Amino acid sequence: MKKLLLSASALTLCAGFSTAAHAEFTLNILHINDFHSRFDPITGSDSNCDADTDAAGECFGGIARLKTIIDDTRAKYQDGNSLLLSAGDNFQGSLYYTTYKSKVVSDFFNQMGFDVVATGNHEFDDGPEEFLKFIEAAKFPIIGGNFDVTKDEGLRGKIEGSIVVEVGGEKIGIIGATTEDTPEIASPGDVEFHDVIQYVRGASEALDAAGVNKIILLSHIGYTEDLNVAASLPLVDVIVGGHSHTLLSNTDEGAAGPYPTMVKNPEGVEVPVVQANQYGKYLGDIAITWDDNGVVTKAEGEPYLIDASVNADEDFKGQLAELAAPIEEATSQVIGSTTEKLEGAREVCRVQECSMGNLLADAILDRVADQGATIAFQNGGGIRASIDAGDITVGDVLTVLPFSNTLATVQVSGADVVEALENGVSDVENGAGRFAQVAGLKYTYTLSKPAGERVSEVMVKGEGDTWVPIDEDATYTVVTNNYVRSGGDGFESFASGENPYDFGPPLEQVVADYLAKLGGEYTPYTDGRITIK
Structure with a gap:
């Protein structure tokens, strides 16, 4: 029913010639x-x-x-x-x-x-x-x-x-x-x-x-x-x-x-x-x-x-104060501190390595390292906020991790790990939450290549401080959250893995325990575990 279709330049020209015969709204x-x-x-x-x-x-x-x-x-x-x-x-x-x-x-x-x-x-x-x-x-x-x-x-x-x-x-x-x-x-x-x-x-x-x-x-x-x-x-x-x-x-x-x-x-x-x-x-x-x-x-x-x-x-303000009172009582407990801002912005953590992603991936890997886990995945979309320098409260961590996710593990092949990394970088252009923050793993991705062919130079921890190429035929125990483990954000290779377990402690508790283990004070860092070409 729209009879007249005009370009932007025509719109500008016609604006000066409008008459009462053509009513505007x-x-x-x-x-x-x-x-x-x-x-x-x-x-x-x-x-x-x-x-x-x-x-x-x-x-x-x-x-x-x-x-x-x-x-x-x-x-x-x-x-x-x-x-x-x-x-x-x-x-x-x-x-x-x-x-x-x-x-x-x-x-x-x-x-x-x-x-x-x-x-x-x-x-x-x-x-x-x-x-x-x-x-x-x-x-x-x-x-x-x-x-x-x-x-x-x-x-x-x-x-x-x-x-x-x-x-x-x-x-x-x-x-x-x-x-x-x-x-x-x-x-x-x-x-x-x-x-x-x-x-x-x-x-x-x-x-x-x-x-x-x-x-x-x-x-x-x-x-x-x-x-x-x-x-x-x-x-x-x-x-x-x-x-x-x-x-x-x-x-x-x-x-x-x-x-x-x-x-x-x-x-x-x-x-x-x-x-x-x-x-x-x-x-x-x-x-x-x-x-x-x-x-x-x-x-x-x-x-x-x-x-x-x-x-x-x-x-x-009054209504909010009433709602906030019971929350503040439960979440105001200080569980640590950070010497610098922990970067959790979606513009960063869904595109590249970020300090919040490193903290979370390091924390979940540390929790189950004694159970044989060697690789950690944290989806960037599961990171919902940054934490500024200073005290870290229970409420801060819950704001970063609001989804009530639990720690989860699964055994997959090296090829499955690479497939998961490809999934993670498959929609970087749109800031998709599937981007993988990792620990126990290094990888490179090339944005100019087509989705499914972007990941290269995948390395895993070897003896001591060494890094070795991932063995696509070997089996690795991966730790992540229950959402990613069950195939959320497109991580199908984890959903079909062996010996899945989704019922570990809540992620916020894992982070709190990790900070305590480190002595309470944390210094954010990135170390080049994700490289962009």
Whole structure:
């Protein structure tokens, strides 16, 4: 139904010749993504922010500040049109979620006025059952997309793939999409995931046929995939994304791209793609203007950095304090200290060797070395935060490792180890969580080579301090976490290994015991165990 499709240059030229005969409609889209239950403020390195640092004005985000900036921004647009969207992954990543599960998310989100919320892969971390609780408690629509829930009795009929909302007398179609690899990185049970582009193509065509000519894709598939979808489909007008935790900005030098990033679709129209980093540190704010034919003629905005200049909502602060009290009592115990920052940022630990990855891999290998384990794997996606220099508390470690994973071992061949390493670097370009932090092992990978052929120079510990090439025919005992051992993040070679055991101590306890064994003080390091060519 969209008759006129214009390039970006044509849009600019035509803007000066608009007349009353062609009514324009502008929508202000406020959005967050990958909140991960980070209800408390965070430091500049995305670690937990203590009260003193926050009082000094050095911290960012937090649900109370997010509430203030959302309310203030919506008030600014009260005479216009606005939507508040979340692109998913609101579960998992803090002790609030570990303690209260989905209830803490729905309780706060219900008070914030979200118009539509997408489904992230982490919404399935505790199975369809916990996701269902979230859906039933939410006072806002949650959309699915490219996944089929008909085989799950609880979710069947409880979630739609798209929704039409009316704003300012205009119908806006919003389509959901969730990363296709959710079955590998979460626990969706009988929920089946399908090709994103095929699903969005069909959903957008159905909306267009129904007379809806303003279509937003609210996606949780990652920035790279968003760009691909924008370039592949003619009917999607705007993509509001998540999953890759990408910062897009016109002012921040560290941004991955401009806000919005414009991508030409198959008809030559430029589609705006936006994302707003992570953890409620930014509020995305994009103004989209359509002409009467449903063609985007303007897209402009900038994500708002939620720093200490934003006053925290007092009511939210009070609610959070009540929830935090029992958590703080249990997690404030100091279990060690670090002389420098332990680097756990996803931008580092999903691409290269990082000091947090070394600590975790070293700790789990040390725990079972006397049982014959010689190689450790820690998936980068299982590392959820950094720890700044100073004391390390139980809460710090639980924030880094929020998934309640246990120590696991399995026996596999050297060839299987190499296959696991290939899996780990198979999707580095998209920051996939499968990247392998290791101990007892060295390897090199070449990003320019195709996936499945990137790993070389795999070495294992020999006698004393020597390193020797891995023997692909030999059997090795590998230690990891129960998620990776059971095939999570694509580690199928571990799922099919011999003598699997998934019921070791919790990883956070293993780390605490390792720090105690070292005397309590730890000095972060990297030693070249992973080389990039």
